[in-house]
Amino acid sequence: MYPNRKTTVAAVALWTAALGLLAGCGSGPPESNATATASGRATASGQPADGCPEALQKAKAAVRAAERTDTAWTGPRSGPEAVPGKTLVYVAQTMTNPGVAGVAKGVREAAEAIGWNVRIIDGEGTPAGIQAAFSQAVTLKPSGIVIGGFDPRLTAQQVARAEEAGIPLIGWHAVSSPGPSTSPKLFTNITTKVEDVAGISADWVIARSDGDAGVVVFTDDSIPFARNKAELIKRQLATCPGVKLLAYENIPIPDASQRTPQEISSLLSRFAKKWTHSVAINDLYFADAAPAFRSAGKPGAGPPFNIGAGDGDPSAFQRINGGQHQAATVPEPLTQQGWQIVDEFNRAFAGSPPSGYVAPVHVVTADNSGGGTSWDPEGYREAYEQIWRG
Template identity: 65%
Template sequence: MGKTVVFVAATMTNPGIAGVAKGTSEAAGAIGWNLQVIDGDGTPAGINLAFSQALGLDPDGIIVAGFDTKLTSRQVRQAKAAGIPLVGWHVADTPRPGAGSELFANVTTDVQDVARISAQWIIAESGGSAGVVIFTDLSIPFARNKSQLIKRALEDCSGVKILSTEDIPIADSSNQTPQRTASLIGRLGDAWTYSVAINDLYFADAAAALHDAGKPGDGAPLNLGAGDGDPMAFNSIRTGHYQAATVPEPLLEQGWQTIDELNRALSGKPRSGYVAPVHLTTIDNIDGATYWEPADNYREHYMQVWRR
């Protein structure tokens, strides 16, 4: 045991990444590994510096979370040359990186399933008649792909109109989203009835502008987060505070999975291939949850696997 692992985060202001980091920290402690989290602060320069700092620690493995590894191609080559395995979270479009990928594994739900259930909820809730705004971050390939899939699924319903696609970097959401939201209200008026975002964070940042415009917290536009299902989003759904639903990732469990995948890589075993099932959280099934936990025994399961 006693491995050293570094978690390189695109930005820890992304609550999805922060949730996964929390689960990774839990798992590292359980397996007896040392974990260090380095924040890329949401900029290409910061992410490059964070990855370089990770390499400087001479770790046994690196987890990369929430950014395009093309930004850090030099560091990726260095990691490969040094025999340091890389595990991603929301780095590639697919949970199963293809041959030649720099990643040993990419931990995520199936983005096509997430897109499908997100679009289906909006279509069903609106009776097939909705004016939708999409919030995304086109700088992240995973997020770009997700929002494009959602858009296509919504366009399959003739009564749904895509009113706008707002490209806002997650790292700058707190600055840009309030202003964009106010502008959208002024431009679209009551035609804007639903929103879908690739991350719940956008709705926390939009809430003040919606409130100032006199929009009710439990009324139109009804907001759906197509990821990541952080505690703030769960609370907003529970209290009817400018979010109606989320398609959450099992963030804590995925944190444990990142450690399991690294353990497999370091043990010369194949990746697990596990992909968590998709889930929709609304006021009808939220109960007292703060994270989505698809199984309540995954910690014990992983501990048993690691003791073999």
């Protein structure tokens, strides 16, 4: 979820509170009979595979829905009127992280619309910097504090001070699940559901391959959240017997820039045309993989066809739009989530419960990106402004 190379290591290390779910994976048809069609999809002896009709039908329906860009706003349309005169402090993991910065942009926009003040304090990507930024935020005695992209356990003392001062906290990617949290105490946490992101990533492979693929999964098992996401991806892939898991590549994110190109070369040597698709828990793996694919003479538009089960940072959009070794990503609506944070604070200030809204997953490809570098759905600004006007 942390796309900036310089900040990825520090940021991902902070986000370690997650489920430790174990899941099995299935196997597909024998590798020895697999060849590649003109589209790059592996089939048994060049013939259509038996596949998984039920799973394939479900996957195609899910992907069609997730790829739509004309969906209506499904978030809240009612809530408390704007509570006036509030000030927020956004404590950023680091503003060089495009995800964190994108949400901050949304918070700024929404605060201006509702008539509040916002101050952003940059933690600069280090534990000491984040702790200092959070301490400064508490000292300022704002109406509310945003935990922007880091694990609040890192700042347990500052969280306790904020609670003692009666300052509500809202997180973005602060804990593994959306919604309120009791430990640490958060009014709510804004994120998509990891189960949904993992599921749609695997469904995209099933649908894209017509239920007959050779897949490599890239992850970092040292991070519980990433390991859980990868296991969920494997579980969903296994719903289609025609999809074969060729390899599970455990590459720690701190080592990704060095190890990924080497592993790509090895995988191409081992599996050749049998390798038709890849899923990574973060888009950054494909940034590191691209040079190795180019060196091996692989076409930028695939195969293998690669999807990132991450936030959808601008570089991922650029690779997708340019057909450069990434075919899809599962982005988060960063600006929209910033607006939601402001609305959730307004509910907290008014004594109302959280909205409970969780943004649905979206799949971006070159066909539906519109050439953009972020996912910014329509309708939410108008809906929130209507709520705040009363």
